[in-house]
Amino acid sequence: MISLEQNTNPDPSDFPSEIEGLRMTKQRREVLAVLLAERDHPTANDVFLRSQQRMATISLATVYNCLEALVSHNLVRQVNFERESSRYCPNLADHCHFQDEESGKIHDVVFKDGVKLEDILVLPQGTDINHLEISLKGHFGQSKNHKTP
Amino acid sequence: MISLEQNTNPDPSDFPSEIEGLRMTKQRREVLAVLLAERDHPTANDVFLRSQQRMATISLATVYNCLEALVSHNLVRQVNFERESSRYCPNLADHCHFQDEESGKIHDVVFKDGVKLEDILVLPQGTDINHLEISLKGHFGQSKNHKTP
DNA sequence: ATTACGAATTAGAATAATTCTAAATTTTGA
DNA sequence: TCAAAATTTAGAATTATTCTAATTCGTAAT
Incomplete structure (x- = not known):
């Protein structure tokens, strides 16, 4: 199994086509790669802005969809502080x-x-x-x- | 010091005029009494609906203001579950x-x-x-x- | 290859909790 | 009693997130 480690700056195209039963589309790869690249805890909007740099056409709705898919397949954790916007963390x-x-x-x-x-x-x-x-x-x-x- | 215990169904008018440096207005008393009356964990809107029964003129904005005042003076705790709406708890x-x-x-x-x-x-x-x-x-x-x- | 189907993506509208604004009211204290 | 300050209020504004409906993509069968 591929190692989904942080700070590895992975090439998204190296991810297999399915992880934990989740089909890895181009956008989901990109979002996951963004999260693995830095160990800060970006918001959905942060992830959107970073993803856009490598994939200009990705939409915010897609980032939300991808994050929700990754979270529900336990590839990423959602982190909440009070009522602040959710943040995402690839440390499992x-x-x-x-x-x-x-x-x-x-x-x-x-x-x-x-x-x-x-x-x-x-x-x-x-x-x-x-x-x-x-x-x-x-x-x-x-x-x-x-x-x- | 008056005891702010739960399930005591207190008469709001029994509260002193100031608690923990917070001036206890009529509305703040009412909101606090609502929270002390039941040990569930109501949302701001729940508190609003309950407060309205005894004080028909109270507004939702005031309930938010009161809750924020009570929380910042440590008379009440704000409770969050993921991105659900905040709930309030008088158990200190x-x-x-x-x-x-x-x-x-x-x-x-x-x-x-x-x-x-x-x-x-x-x-x-x-x-x-x-x-x-x-x-x-x-x-x-x-x-x-x-x-x- | 081509086609057909389901899944994923997209833009933009909709939602809902909370905060803000500005006016009215109440309280305080001189 | 009067002025200043604090609080309440209604309604508008904000904002993160979700929803909708149309389009595109990917896959697998023909």
Whole structure:
């Protein structure tokens, strides 16, 4: 299987014709490539503007359609902060998001090793979680081992 | 200090004239009373409809204004699920939210005793969290000790 | 190749939650 | 009591997203 890694600046035409049961059209390839190219968290409109640079004819509606297709096939995650417009993230590893209030930039935050949600929340037994979103806001600290791309 | 507890069905006129530095106008009292009266998580429009029953002249714009005033003075919390319309919650205790996908209803979920966020996330040192939102979705289980109001 | 079919794309209109504006009203405090 | 400030109000404006209907594309069968 092709690796959908970030910061790889992939050539969209290298993607296979189908991923996770989703037919990879020209536009979907382009949108996915845009998301993989940078590890920021662009809005649909940001993605549209970037996609346009390589594919002048793509429309905003198509970008919305592609994003929704990619999200529903678990190739991309949708990220929400309060009522701000949705952002998109190709990092599929278990993580959550921190928004630095100074810059507005969003950073991926991972859980410490071995932490599971059921370990920290009081949920009635039998509860089945399909979807989880953790959004943090505040001031970002600087640390030697945290990479700011 | 007056106790702003839920399910108390308070008489809005019992609220003091100022809470947490916020002048309690007639409309703000009404909106706060609506939120305290039930432990569901109404949208702005729900709050508007309920407020109207006791105060026929209140406007939707005012409800939005009041909610924003109450939220910014930490008398009420704003709750977001993806891009759905915001909901409001008068429970100020540390907790997060679970939406049952069958009913759409939102339930408060608390952390297990002694769990702190810094304990479970890998954050660069010096990071200062001002705001945290955890939203879960899935199927609600039934448990003997979980109260469904 | 050509054709036919379903899927995807497109432009633009529609929607809906929220915010804004400006006028009217209420409250405060001198 | 009066002026200034704050709040409320109705309705217009905004904006992210979704919808609609027409067109185009891709594929696979003839």
